[in-house]
Amino acid sequence: MTRGVALCLALSLTMLGALACPPLRAGLEAGMRTHMLVQFPLVLAAGALMAPAMPASAARALAKCNALGLSGLTLLACVLAMAMIPRLLDLALVDGRIEALKFAALAAAGAAARASWRAAGPVVQAFFVGSVLPMTVAAGSLFIEAPVRLCNAYLLGEQQRLGAEVVALATACGVVWLAHALYRSGANASEADADVPAWHAGPGRRSR
């Protein structure tokens, strides 16, 4: 294990420990917005930091089941979908087992994302982004529109603000991914630009 990997592992474990400890955990979970928009991403990030420290044999075994990053992105999509079910937030507050499962699932999803994103390539990434982000926007819209509190532990005004922020975050993620994908495809295709595309009739192409 290189020094950088060891450092990342240490950072990841420190993050998870701190996030699971009562003061920080209760503080972040006191609000719906910090629960979903701060705690969830931090646990995902801790999982992603941990991935390179996995034993090489295990990484090889997992990679065999992860062609094009499909399995890892499936896990990430499933965990993100579950994380948007309002009952999960309420249950995590009162049931330690659910809380532990939530942490484990989010960390695993973060690690899976790290192990799968590059391998996925632009097409699979586009499929993932195109299905998960609209789902997220739909959930955020529900949080905005719901006339009643969806979580017993959180207030209506906060739920509506969270909904707007979730929609904004999903939109931003989509824009950033699209910009990045276009930039990369542009970099790859710049030499090919000189000629007229094959489907075009001319000029510069022989007539039929």
Next chain:
Amino acid sequence: MTPFGAPEARGNAPMAVAAPDASLTRTLVAILVIAGLAAAAAHGLTLGFAVWTAEGARRLTWTQQPTAVPEVVVEGPGVPAQPLSVVLGQGGGPVLVDFIYTRCETVCSAAGGVFQQAQAATAPSPHVQLLSISFDPVHDDMAALGAYAARLGADPAVWRFVRVSDPARLPKLLERFGVTVVDDGRGGFAHNAALLVVDRRARLVRAFDFDDLSGALRFAASLPAAPLILPPPAPSAGGAP
């Protein structure tokens, strides 16, 4: 299960550039396993894809499985300290229960209005009793509860008000009733208010929205009432069912 686990001839997919060892068959199996686990977890979390919120889960759970009220001692104006189940059983029929705190200006006022309507609807024949339980036992002493009852014009024969005698037992009471109380940031409390129906055996059987009083009353009226405590006092009567 489908025989996806059977290894196929074309193991190494030519497309999998980044991980040449990756097999599409294994990947398909892994995806199915992940999706199956996720579906099972979601099934559990949503009680069979029926509810998405803790409030929905509370209501569905009681509908399927009546839940006994916890053993806590309550007291109130005209109600000496005694177990909640005893207070609930005194009318011999179902009881509509709500949770209140007397300083409340918002939901509980609406709740008070709903219970006023319920009292008017049930007063001619008090088959259905009403009970308001305070979750603010420190502030809501006998005087506060009495003043609140008077303000709402409660008829003590139909509608009574109690608090837990020992505030340390309040979390137990709230947990069993599925009531979550949070600070609303304006000096009051927000809580998942509902019309809770308790049957004559002091079991939670259903919860209704506050704007569905008629539904709650209709359901409560359909529950068996009486002869638990009002059997004809025949000399040889053993005990009513």
